[in-house]
Amino acid sequence: MTENIITITNLEKRFGAVTAVNGVSLxxxxxxxVVIIGPSGSGKSTxxxxxxxxxxxxxxxxxxxxxxxxxNSKDINAIRAEVGMVFQQFNLFPHLxxxxxxxxxxxxxxxxxxxxxxxxALQQLERVGIPEKANSYPGxxxxxQQQRVAIARALAMQPKIMLFDEPTSAxxxxxxxxxxxxxxxxxRSGMTMVCVTHEMGFARNVASEIIFMDKGxxxxxxxxxxxxxxxxxxxxxxxLSQILH
Amino acid sequence: MSSTDASLGKRxxxxxxxxxxxxxxxxxxxxxxxxxxxxxxxxxxxxGAAFGAVAVGLGVTIRVTLLAYGLAIVIGxxxxxARVSTNPVINNLASFYVEIVRGVPILVLLMxxxxxxxxxxxxxxxxxxxxxxxxxxxxxxxxxxxxxxxPNEWRVVIALAFAYGAFESEVFRAGIQSxxxxxxxxxxxxxxxxxxxxxxxxxxxxxxxILPALGNDFIAMLKDSSLxxxxxxxxxxxxxxxxxxxxxxFFQTYSILAFIYLxxxxxxxRGVRWLEGxxxxxxx
Numbered sequence: 466m467t468e469n470i471i472t473i474t475n476l477e478k479r480f481g482a483v484t485a486v487n488g489v490s491l492x493x494x495x496x497x498x499v500v501i502i503g504p505s506g507s508g509k510s511t512x513x514x515x516x517x518x519x520x521x522x523x524x525x526x527x528x529x530x531x532x533x534x535x536x537n538s539k540d541i542n543a544i545r546a547e548v549g550m551v552f553q554q555f556n557l558f559p560h561l562x563x564x565x566x567x568x569x570x571x572x573x574x575x576x577x578x579x580x581x582x583x584x585x586a587l588q589q590l591e592r593v594g595i596p597e598k599a600n601s602y603p604g605x606x607x608x609x610q611q612q613r614v615a616i617a618r619a620l621a622m623q624p625k626i627m628l629f630d631e632p633t634s635a636x637x638x639x640x641x642x643x644x645x646x647x648x649x650x651x652x653r654s655g656m657t658m659v660c661v662t663h664e665m666g667f668a669r670n671v672a673s674e675i676i677f678m679d680k681g682x683x684x685x686x687x688x689x690x691x692x693x694x695x696x697x698x699x700x701x702x703x704x705l706s707q708i709l710h
Numbered sequence: 711m712s713s714t715d716a717s718l719g720k721r722x723x724x725x726x727x728x729x730x731x732x733x734x735x736x737x738x739x740x741x742x743x744x745x746x747x748x749x750x751x752x753x754x755x756x757x758g759a760a761f762g763a764v765a766v767g768l769g770v771t772i773r774v775t776l777l778a779y780g781l782a783i784v785i786g787x788x789x790x791x792a793r794v795s796t797n798p799v800i801n802n803l804a805s806f807y808v809e810i811v812r813g814v815p816i817l818v819l820l821m822x823x824x825x826x827x828x829x830x831x832x833x834x835x836x837x838x839x840x841x842x843x844x845x846x847x848x849x850x851x852x853x854x855x856x857x858x859x860x861p862n863e864w865r866v867v868i869a870l871a872f873a874y875g876a877f878e879s880e881v882f883r884a885g886i887q888s889x890x891x892x893x894x895x896x897x898x899x900x901x902x903x904x905x906x907x908x909x910x911x912x913x914x915x916x917x918x919x920i921l922p923a924l925g926n927d928f929i930a931m932l933k934d935s936s937l938x939x940x941x942x943x944x945x946x947x948x949x950x951x952x953x954x955x956x957x958x959x960f961f962q963t964y965s966i967l968a969f970i971y972l973x974x975x976x977x978x979x980r981g982v983r984w985l986e987g988x989x990x991x992x993x994x
Contacts, residue, residue, distance in 0.1 A: 519895055538903075545900070552899075554892050569910060622900060
């Protein structure tokens with residue numbers, strides 16, 4: 466039985482009067498690909514952002530790679546070093562080239578030498594398929610290329626876990642495939658991934674577990690094949706009928 | 711003609727000015743007047759003399775502007791950062807400074823600093839000197855430091871920097887807050903701490919955005935440097951006052967004074983405009 470690298474117990478996140486996440490418990494096994502789907506406002510992105518403390522949980526407990534997530538900034542930074550994140554809006558640093566985007570955190574957080582950082586950066590750019598764009602600025606890249614640079618930037622920190630927050634939702638349809646291909650390769654190489662996405666094809670083919678959330682709670686979870694063909698819950702059936710067309 | 715044509719009025723819908731309507735007439739007239747004044751300075755004896763008398767103060771004007779502005783920028787950066795800080799002590803101290811200083815005319819601030827703050831400061835330095843003399847055996851210079859040894863020019867530079875620092879801090883704060891949240895999130899997600907994120911990601915972008923505003927404030931500082939004349943420091947304004955009072959050539963002297971300021975501010979304005987153009991190329 467593969468150990469769980471992320472353990473979330475009874476997670477709760479309130480924003481003032483609104484409870485975005487209401488008692489969510491889930492485990493992520495090492496090397497698995499967990500895909501969270503659900504309607505807008507279901508709290509799926511919030512759960513993801515709690516894992517690396519971009520949102521502060523108001524209840525429950527999260528343990529990442531044996532480190533309990535608390536308010537202690539040392540713990541938070543330790544966790545963030547092991548967890549890479551890819552955002553819907555890419556969030557590349559526009560004043561730096563692609564290469565500089567990827568080497569910056571390596572140098573100032575991991576304290577690597579510039580030459581070593583550069584080598585690793587170029588390796589990751591090769592891995593995502595755009596080594597020739599190393600000296601381009603984000604503004605000169607297409608959306609799909611920018612997102613791939615963002616993935617390379619996260620990978621260069623050699624994290625144990627990669628979080629994806631709707632990585633293709635801001636992309637033109639033609640570019641979605643190139644990013645999903647990179648993510649699929651990553652999954653095959655054994656990376657532990659937690660993805661929030663609307664891409665059902667990806668979820669079906671790549672996920673080792675699907676979690677369906679609605680209104681801050683997990684409605685149904687399970688093996689992707691079973692989930693898509695024989696959903697148990699009524700709410701799940703409704704959701705699937707709306708999105709699969 | 712349909713009723714809609716009539717309702718649009720005689721000139722119809724708004725048309726961008728064409729041909730001679732587009733010329734910057736104001737600039738042409740201003741340039742003409744400028745050339746006339748230059749000609750006068752070169753040929754008319756009184757104008758020439760007035761120019762000579764006033765221009766002597768240029769060194770002081772430029773020095774005060776550069777020093778006060780440089781200090782104001784440094785103050786602005788730190789106070790701006792303090793204003794966006796989540797620490798309530800730092801945040802409130804900064805807000806207190808900004809709100810109070812922005813609400814007082816600079817001339818009043820100058821009087822306060824020149825005649826209240828500086829003497830108090832000198833007293834403090836004296837006390838420090840006495841203590842160090844008694845306990846460490848040195849510091850005689852500190853004890854003997856007198857208020858009148860503190861140059862007026864320094865007092866004005868401090869006052870101007872103190873006043874403008876409050877405004878610049880708002881410019882920095884606006885710049886920092888204009889950077890979208892995702893930048894800080896990406897930086898933190900990569901493991902950077904707040905200061906690393908500020909230094910490498912937020913501030914470089916924020917500063918680029920606020921350069922035009924900072925440029926405009928520099929031009930304002932150049933004009934406010936004329937306040938040194940309130941303390942008798944001999945910049946171009948003070949020189950003009952003295953010259954005009956002794957020769958009664960008010961028209962010539964003050965025209966030349968205004969002319970000198972205008973040349974500097976118009977040139978700087980063009981510079982700021984050029985800077986804005988460069989900024990918009992770099993940003994997506």
